[in-house]
Amino acid sequence: MKQGNKTKLRIINEANKLFYQQGFNATSFSNIVDATGLSKGNITYHFKNKQEILSGIVESRLADIDELLTAWNKEFPSPINRLVRFCEMLLDEQDNLKQYGCPMGTLTGELSKNQPALYQLTLPMFKRFQTWLLEQFTLLNFSSEQANENALELLSRVQGITVITHVFKDEKFLNKEISKLKNEIKNRYD
Amino acid sequence: MKQGNKTKLRIINEANKLFYQQGFNATSFSNIVDATGLSKGNITYHFKNKQEILSGIVESRLADIDELLTAWNKEFPSPINRLVRFCEMLLDEQDNLKQYGCPMGTLTGELSKNQPALYQLTLPMFKRFQTWLLEQFTLLNFSSEQANENALELLSRVQGITVITHVFKDEKFLNKEISKLKNEIKNRYD
DNA sequence: GTCTATACGCAGATAGAC
């Protein structure tokens, strides 16, 4: 039972890495076999198919996101500083972003094309950030409509920077744009 | 010979649609067979493999992009109006963007993950827009460095809006953000 | 809970008839 959960986690972590680094559709069951060192049968025992694995990954990622946002809320009393911290997240991940793009954006984008069920599965990850951003702008006394617009706009800015960083493999651009974006946040909302 | 070219075009067009709507890796040879109504053997006669088809698609798209940009250059003498027209392109394509994302961004992003050769193949599409934007900002008397920064930033903004439109299936967001972006261009650069 | 074995279909590639 305990051992089973450990195996499950191992599968989720390795599959998560592969889905991120290769894409969901480009990752086969046997890629996961190789990465985990487990047998195909064992993986099937824990997850019937790729969709189930994805479901496990999303669950695990949602927990991570919640933990992260809770930590930020504690660490930064000021909503402005929270928004700034949000932007700085991209700097922490710059090597990965350059190579593989946004872990949420590329996954949801891939599945959104023509795998509606899987797309729906991944959407909550985006919603978590959206909701959290909305909360910060609400704390900054924006109307709910305006807070929502600001939240989506900031998400959009960050996604755009990520796409260009990924496509052009350009972390100089990333650093410059994030620094500009942070200033803009301070000037516009503070 | 003439018939052969017509067939080639048909394959390119159908495969282009499929790669866009399903993704490159999720599209199989037989998907293309079904979409074109041609036999597998015939397609193989014209293109050895998927990579060759992709190569043909990129060539065709580059021609389209060049034609589009040349037309804009003729239609709009003012660089500002050209930049505005560039933004409005997203409105023309809003249904597709909502369903499938950016035809360049999603393709290059998918291939950039771990298919470097194919990624390199698609990069020139992005570069065409980047270069053209750079030219417009140069005409607006920005230094080459500043023009380059502005060009990439605008590309980034547009990509971000596209990603959010795609992920949240939200064309209201698209319309609002494009209208804001157009105003920003006029205020900042004019 | 973990493994090996097997079955079946589809993807990609090639040969050759018309």
Place this chain on the structure above:
DNA sequence: GTCTATCTGCGTATAGAC
């Protein structure tokens, strides 16, 4: 230039031994 036929391997799914 277009087609049918065939081949090989990989992907997915399932059964059953340890």
